[in-house]
Amino acid sequence: MFERPDAGERVILVHLNLQASQEDLYELKELAKSAGAEPVHTVSGSRHKPDPKYFIGVGKVEELKAEIQLYDADIVLFNHPLSPSQERNLEQSLNVRVVDRNGLILDIFAQRAQTFEGKLQVELAQLKHLSTRLVRGWTHLERQKGGIGLRGPGETQLETDRRLLGMRIKQIQRRLQKVEKQRHQGRQKRKKAEVPTVALVGYTNAGKSTLFNVATQADIYAADQLFATLDPTLRNLALNNGADLVIADTVGFIRHLPHELVAAFKSTLQEASEADLLLHVVDANAEDRDETIAHVNEVLEEIDAHEIPQLHIYNKIDLLDNVEPHIDYDDTGKPVRVWMSALNEIGCDLLKTALAELFAGTKVRRKCFIQARQAGVRAKLFDFAKILQEEVNETGGWEMAVEIDKKYLGLLKDIKIEELS
Numbered sequence: 001m002f003e004r005p006d007a008g009e010r011v012i013l014v015h016l017n018l019q020a021s022q023e024d025l026y027e028l029k030e031l032a033k034s035a036g037a038e039p040v041h042t043v044s045g046s047r048h049k050p051d052p053k054y055f056i057g058v059g060k061v062e063e064l065k066a067e068i069q070l071y072d073a074d075i076v077l078f079n080h081p082l083s084p085s086q087e088r089n090l091e092q093s094l095n096v097r098v099v100d101r102n103g104l105i106l107d108i109f110a111q112r113a114q115t116f117e118g119k120l121q122v123e124l125a126q127l128k129h130l131s132t133r134l135v136r137g138w139t140h141l142e143r144q145k146g147g148i149g150l151r152g153p154g155e156t157q158l159e160t161d162r163r164l165l166g167m168r169i170k171q172i173q174r175r176l177q178k179v180e181k182q183r184h185q186g187r188q189k190r191k192k193a194e195v196p197t198v199a200l201v202g203y204t205n206a207g208k209s210t211l212f213n214v215a216t217q218a219d220i221y222a223a224d225q226l227f228a229t230l231d232p233t234l235r236n237l238a239l240n241n242g243a244d245l246v247i248a249d250t251v252g253f254i255r256h257l258p259h260e261l262v263a264a265f266k267s268t269l270q271e272a273s274e275a276d277l278l279l280h281v282v283d284a285n286a287e288d289r290d291e292t293i294a295h296v297n298e299v300l301e302e303i304d305a306h307e308i309p310q311l312h313i314y315n316k317i318d319l320l321d322n323v324e325p326h327i328d329y330d331d332t333g334k335p336v337r338v339w340m341s342a343l344n345e346i347g348c349d350l351l352k353t354a355l356a357e358l359f360a361g362t363k364v365r366r367k368c369f370i371q372a373r374q375a376g377v378r379a380k381l382f383d384f385a386k387i388l389q390e391e392v393n394e395t396g397g398w399e400m401a402v403e404i405d406k407k408y409l410g411l412l413k414d415i416k417i418e419e420l421s
Contacts, residue, residue, distance in 0.1 A: 202281035211342035365420035
């Protein structure tokens, strides 16, 4: 078995046009560059279904061997998820490191994570990915030998590695639970303070971080590469009408985001799933923008955020001809799209205008007559409404004047209410 290289930047890309595959070769090249690799050649082909042993056919394996020699490549990157056995068989035949699409994305995430939480999430995803690949992939995974008086079958190195991996995974999960609890407490405080939360979502490299910096005067890292920023950032945003809200920048989405990443980044993505509004940032200049919108919506459905209202931000209009910054409205007069350029700060005021219009008039005032047996409703009102006035009536119940968001009016369905001017 060959020795795996410690590092390597010259890579050969492999892409098969499968009937059921919708992977984009251009995206693979961008992923490779984002990981710091240098794509030197691409091997492509077509198959009705993957080969169970190599994913590609035997002929393509021989072709890859020749190309590896010709281009002096260190790594072969597949634009598809590989099974552990396929990855192992390919490495044995090609004698170089083989990385599939999921492993490549995990590597990029490992480079980008900066915060304690982000690093834990990436390590968790990597360990879960690695745990499926501990199947005789290294020659040292043989039965351990003891000294005099200790010889015997013992525990295999493979079993030891799996046990240590399992222990580390449980340790990371416990730490992430604490971080998730802290994030939940922060969200509850914002709800109690009646500060709306807006989350930036969108396809990676659509310009979310640039937009975030311009809107909030922040200074988070932004670059023309996939997954330039990974860790979530929250800032206050003052609107044109004087109202305030909290805006969150989240990790970018991508086609077929690995499930282990979605699971590992659950607490981070929860900023999107519990937001009052999603700012769906779209690269207006991208030829496949409708397709990327669909991919983002698929991930949003996976994290149970698909029912949250969206405002589409068509960014990078400076790259389009004859498109001026403007707001598109639906038939009810509600903003649905903002056309702007964050990089050139064109139309940024329109974003704040649209947000002010969306959040204007969402709160109503009601007088509530709560019976003594409905104390649970009263407790919920303290969590989700602003209490303007409260009095105890002669029956032991409460008469409360509250200001409440329309989306929480369901809390009042079982009590007598009157409108307040």
